[in-house]
Amino acid sequence: MAAQPLMRIENLVKHFHVRLGAFGERAATVHALDDVNFDIFEGETLSLVGESGCGKSTTGFTLLNLHRATEGKVIYQGKNIVELDEKAMRPYRRQLQIVFQDPYSTLNPRMTIGEAVGEPILFHKLATKAELKDRIATLLADVGLPPRFASRYPHELSGGQRQRVAIARALACQPKFIVCDEAISALDVSVQAQIINLLLDLQQKYGLTYLFIAHDLAVVRHISDRVGVMYLGRLAELATREELFEHPLHPYTKALLSAVPEADPVHERSRKRQILQGDVPSPLSPPSGCRFHTRCPIAMDICGKVVPEWREARPGHMVACHAVTEGLPG
Amino acid sequence: MMMANDIRPEPSAKTGERLLDVKGLTIEIETRNGPATIVDGIDLHVDKGETLGIVGESGCGKSLTMLSMMRLLPNKIKVTKGEANFAGRDLQKMSNSELRKVRGGEVGFIFQDPMTSLNPVMRIGQQLAEPLIYHRGMSKAEARKRAGELLKLVGIPGAEDRLDAYPHELSGGMRQRVMIAIGLACNPQLLIADEPTTALDVTIQAQIVDLVKDLRDKLGMSVVWITHDLALIAGLVDRINVLYAGTVVEDAPVDALFANPSHPYTQGLLASIPKLSDERSARLSSIGGTPPEPGRRPKGCPFAPRCPLVEAICHERVPTLEGLNHDGAHRVACFVAQRKLEAA
Amino acid sequence: MSVVPMTTTPIEIEPPVSLWRDAWHRLRRNRLAVFGLIVVVILAFAAIFGPYLTPYDFLSQDLNSRNMAPSLSHLFGTDDLGRDVFSRVVYGTRTAFLVAIVVTFIAVLIGVTLGALAGFFGGWLDRIVMWLTDMTMSIPNLLLVVVINASLKSPITSWMESRYLATLNPVYRETIWVDFLLVFGSMALISWPPYARLVRAQVLSIRSRPYITAAQALGLTNRIILMRYVVPNALGPLIVAVSAGLGTAMVLESAFSFLGVGVNPPTPSWGNMISDGLRVWQHYPHLLAAPAAVLGLASVAFSFLGDGLNDALNPRGAK
Numbered sequence: 001m002a003a004q005p006l007m008r009i010e011n012l013v014k015h016f017h018v019r020l021g022a023f024g025e026r027a028a029t030v031h032a033l034d035d036v037n038f039d040i041f042e043g044e045t046l047s048l049v050g051e052s053g054c055g056k057s058t059t060g061f062t063l064l065n066l067h068r069a070t071e072g073k074v075i076y077q078g079k080n081i082v083e084l085d086e087k088a089m090r091p092y093r094r095q096l097q098i099v100f101q102d103p104y105s106t107l108n109p110r111m112t113i114g115e116a117v118g119e120p121i122l123f124h125k126l127a128t129k130a131e132l133k134d135r136i137a138t139l140l141a142d143v144g145l146p147p148r149f150a151s152r153y154p155h156e157l158s159g160g161q162r163q164r165v166a167i168a169r170a171l172a173c174q175p176k177f178i179v180c181d182e183a184i185s186a187l188d189v190s191v192q193a194q195i196i197n198l199l200l201d202l203q204q205k206y207g208l209t210y211l212f213i214a215h216d217l218a219v220v221r222h223i224s225d226r227v228g229v230m231y232l233g234r235l236a237e238l239a240t241r242e243e244l245f246e247h248p249l250h251p252y253t254k255a256l257l258s259a260v261p262e263a264d265p266v267h268e269r270s271r272k273r274q275i276l277q278g279d280v281p282s283p284l285s286p287p288s289g290c291r292f293h294t295r296c297p298i299a300m301d302i303c304g305k306v307v308p309e310w311r312e313a314r315p316g317h318m319v320a321c322h323a324v325t326e327g328l329p330g
Numbered sequence: 331m332m333m334a335n336d337i338r339p340e341p342s343a344k345t346g347e348r349l350l351d352v353k354g355l356t357i358e359i360e361t362r363n364g365p366a367t368i369v370d371g372i373d374l375h376v377d378k379g380e381t382l383g384i385v386g387e388s389g390c391g392k393s394l395t396m397l398s399m400m401r402l403l404p405n406k407i408k409v410t411k412g413e414a415n416f417a418g419r420d421l422q423k424m425s426n427s428e429l430r431k432v433r434g435g436e437v438g439f440i441f442q443d444p445m446t447s448l449n450p451v452m453r454i455g456q457q458l459a460e461p462l463i464y465h466r467g468m469s470k471a472e473a474r475k476r477a478g479e480l481l482k483l484v485g486i487p488g489a490e491d492r493l494d495a496y497p498h499e500l501s502g503g504m505r506q507r508v509m510i511a512i513g514l515a516c517n518p519q520l521l522i523a524d525e526p527t528t529a530l531d532v533t534i535q536a537q538i539v540d541l542v543k544d545l546r547d548k549l550g551m552s553v554v555w556i557t558h559d560l561a562l563i564a565g566l567v568d569r570i571n572v573l574y575a576g577t578v579v580e581d582a583p584v585d586a587l588f589a590n591p592s593h594p595y596t597q598g599l600l601a602s603i604p605k606l607s608d609e610r611s612a613r614l615s616s617i618g619g620t621p622p623e624p625g626r627r628p629k630g631c632p633f634a635p636r637c638p639l640v641e642a643i644c645h646e647r648v649p650t651l652e653g654l655n656h657d658g659a660h661r662v663a664c665f666v667a668q669r670k671l672e673a674a
Numbered sequence: 675m676s677v678v679p680m681t682t683t684p685i686e687i688e689p690p691v692s693l694w695r696d697a698w699h700r701l702r703r704n705r706l707a708v709f710g711l712i713v714v715v716i717l718a719f720a721a722i723f724g725p726y727l728t729p730y731d732f733l734s735q736d737l738n739s740r741n742m743a744p745s746l747s748h749l750f751g752t753d754d755l756g757r758d759v760f761s762r763v764v765y766g767t768r769t770a771f772l773v774a775i776v777v778t779f780i781a782v783l784i785g786v787t788l789g790a791l792a793g794f795f796g797g798w799l800d801r802i803v804m805w806l807t808d809m810t811m812s813i814p815n816l817l818l819v820v821v822i823n824a825s826l827k828s829p830i831t832s833w834m835e836s837r838y839l840a841t842l843n844p845v846y847r848e849t850i851w852v853d854f855l856l857v858f859g860s861m862a863l864i865s866w867p868p869y870a871r872l873v874r875a876q877v878l879s880i881r882s883r884p885y886i887t888a889a890q891a892l893g894l895t896n897r898i899i900l901m902r903y904v905v906p907n908a909l910g911p912l913i914v915a916v917s918a919g920l921g922t923a924m925v926l927e928s929a930f931s932f933l934g935v936g937v938n939p940p941t942p943s944w945g946n947m948i949s950d951g952l953r954v955w956q957h958y959p960h961l962l963a964a965p966a967a968v969l970g971l972a973s974v975a976f977s978f979l980g981d982g983l984n985d986a987l988n989p990r991g992a993k
Contacts, residue, residue: 051534091893093891100888105883105884106884107885107888108885108903108907109907110906111902120893123893124893161620169888169892188558189560190387190602190617191387191616193602193616194616196604197614200613215532216532222604259532259535259536261536261559261561261564263560264564264588265564267565275537278487279504
């Protein structure tokens with residue numbers, strides 16, 4: 001892993017301002033993302049996991065400047081891209097792509113597959129009109145679709161095929177980095193496996209870097225180099241996949257891992273789950289101190305008062321938990 | 331007890347007595363090109379006290395079979411053939427008012443999306459009391475008391491205070507608990523859970539699975555759990571039916587299914603679930619292609635176009651569910667698997 | 675567990691069907707819509723070519739054959755000046771179409787522009803446009819038209835007369851254009867708000883679709899997103915609204931002409947023909963029946979066609 005990160009996320013904050021009440025009389029702030037720090041290295045797959053509302057998708061949208069960051073920096077090629085306006089952002093847009101969750105609504109129903117894939121190529125002037133047809137055929141072949149699909153419309157395709165098209169469209173920009181925002185969550189199990197394989201193949205072929213946002217830990221465990229666990233807008237833990245799954249430190253990570261079912265009836269029947277009580281609190285008024293302390297089985301006094309520091313507990317293993325960092329020097 | 335090879339495994343609570351017995355049920359949908367078959371002569375059954383898992387991908391007809399049997403689907407979708415016996419009575423021959431007594435009374439339901447399955451303008455206490463008043467003839471006060479007990483049963487903190495809450499005041503997990511409480515309101519003999527955890531987060535999902543497991547053991551009811559996630563139900567069910575394109579392709583006790591999956595589709599499904607032991611970047615096994623659309627079912631075995639073991643006969647004839655000779659409770663609808671196991 | 679190697683089998687699919695062609699197929703299966711479409715096509719044909727094909731001029735009077743009942747030589751009979759009613763109804767179709775098309779065109783132009791801008795950019799622009807829309811919709815239609823007619827008609831006509839006397843330019847002689855100008859103007863002025871609201875709502879809903887975010891993520895400019903993503907997807911409901919709007923405009927034109935604030939005699943309009951026929955309908959019912967029947971037919975046809983287009987372009991339950 002290169003020491004120089006492809007992208008560095010520093011103190012990223014995203015608050016949404018909403019109006020509540022029948023007449024919008026109450027203003028409120030959704031703390032979607034608070035003080036998030038991490039690096040993404042070239043060629044790796046970094047996954048973000050967590051439950052709905054934890055801010056994992058917001059992270060993806062904000063670091064691509066699709067949502068305006070409230071505070072913080074995203075350094076890419078020496079530039080803080082979250083402060084760029086749409087025009088200055090355009091050259092970076094080409095390099096930084098995203099694949100969305102719902103393959104049924106991310107394609108314009110009025111455009112053929114060929115038009116959808118060809119559009120970014122022409123827009124970013126990555127090929128001439130004469131080369132376009134070949135380029136589209138190559139891209140479709142890359143994602144395992146025959147060239148005749150170019151003349152079809154999205155509604156004629158299955159979910160898996162549409163997700164392939166969405167990937168081809170992202171690839172058309174010749175990106176360095178792709179955010180996969182729950183890109184396989186809406187697909188059936190057997191199709192999921194096809195798309196995971198495809199993503200892995202493309203990563204090898206084109207040296208892509210992925211930020212993989214998902215809630216399915218089995219899939220994340222399969223494809224990630226490093227995994228970050230988010231809870232209610234903050235990063236709880238970040239480590240290599242082996243570290244995180246073998247030696248989880250944060251009590252939330254432990255609970256999350258213990259909730260994942262295994263495809264083994266004997267093991268499942270005998271296993272003792274550590275089941276978290278209660279639900280995730282509202283991001284409108286997140287708990288003080290450590291945001292997990294209201295559900296944490298080992299919460300201490302300090303947890304409700306002081307936000308735990310984001311610290312390296314073991315080499316390359318970051319965690320934000322008072323109970324873990326208490327034993328660490330300094 | 332009509333079938334010859336009726337040898338069932340004998341786990342814990344089961345009595346071997348049929349509670350639900352579906353035979354040759356065929357379901358068609360009106361399309362603009364005429365009726366299309368979605369479920370093709372399906373056979374399945376649930377014994378008293380048994381938990382059955384129905385597994386399949388979207389569009390395989392897993393929810394449709396259960397819902398259409400109870401006449402819970404729009405008019406476009408119709409049962410055209412077959413019978414569904416519940417506690418010895420054919421549901422298809424019942425009048426709408428008789429069937430209404432079965433629904434919510436003897437059979438409880440939990441649906442996928444607890445937000446849209448609850449009436450947003452009704453307090454949850456009222457929604458819970460409704461089936462009690464309708465099916466059990468309880469007075470309002472009795473029903474309210476029972477509603478409070480039910481909320482406690484499904485583990486809602488401060489149960490009595492929550493009776494006057496509206497659905498939007500509860501979280502997703504809590505709403506699903508309310509749905510379960512409604513499903514259980516009349517002590518049903520059978521609980522049909524249609525992907526009840528799909529919309530929920532993994533920690534909440536674990537809570538719900540454990541809750542249903544506890545309640546089943548406590549109340550001794552049968553459960554049909556419909557899902558696309560084999561791993562989720564591994565520790566919950568006694569028996570699994572794998573559905574593909576509207577037919578049961580494999581029917582086996584849960585341990586046998588995971589230890590010795592015999593239909594190539596089941597094998598493919600299990601192989602496409604990522605495992606702990608997998609190396610990173612190891613390719614997952616996957617099933618090529620996509621399931622057939624309703625109305626475009628291939629002749630012969632519906633899985634034949636995607637099957638790695640396909641032979642000439644698979645395109646000609648439709649295989650039926652046959653018990654494997656070493657284990658009659660493990661049945662599979664595949665010519666190749668049947669022959670292989672007979673030879674072995 | 676024995677894992678079987680899985681292969682990829684190509685799945686055959688049907689030749690491509692565009693959404694438009696798909697909609698056309700659905701439209702063709704709807705009998706009422708097809709009926710509506712046929713009637714609309716016949717009427718449009720009559721409006722364009724009718725006046726050149728009718729056996730009589732719509733103005734030529736034949737005082738020897740007044741108030742004649744329908745016959746082979748006069749299909750719909752003749753009126754009190756001996757004019758052929760059929761020829762006049764055909765010419766009335768031209769009037770109706772001309773007014774309907776021009777008015778709808780202007781209304782759509784104003785409505786779509788304002789609605790799209792309001793929906794896409796939001797903020798103060800949206801507030802102003804919506805305020806303007808509500809204001810316009812709160813004005814009573816008929817009152818506005820009567821006021822415009824009363825206040826603007828005579829100054830314009832007298833100005834044109836004076837210009838004609840001064841220049842002898844024949845352009846100024848035909849005051850019929852004042853009729854049309856006033857009808858077009860006043861009707862367009864009251865017809866655009868529904869289009870603005872519709873398009874704004876469409877754009878608002880489309881703007882939040884994932885494919886718009888996907889297009890933004892590709893770095894596409896707002897102009898491309900508006901033209902290639904927003905507009906084509908908003909087009910379906912707009913087509914439906916335009917089809918219904920054409921029918922409404924025709925009825926409105928007839929209503930105004932009937933009341934004497936629309937197209938004035940001698941230019942035939944179904945409305946002023948109905949108005950004339952109404953006075954003598956007990957004696958010569960055909961004078962009322964012919965224009966009224968055609969107006970009814972046209973109105974019903976546009977409404978069937980609009981409904982059919984609605985079903986064809988927004989198929990519920992179809993994928």
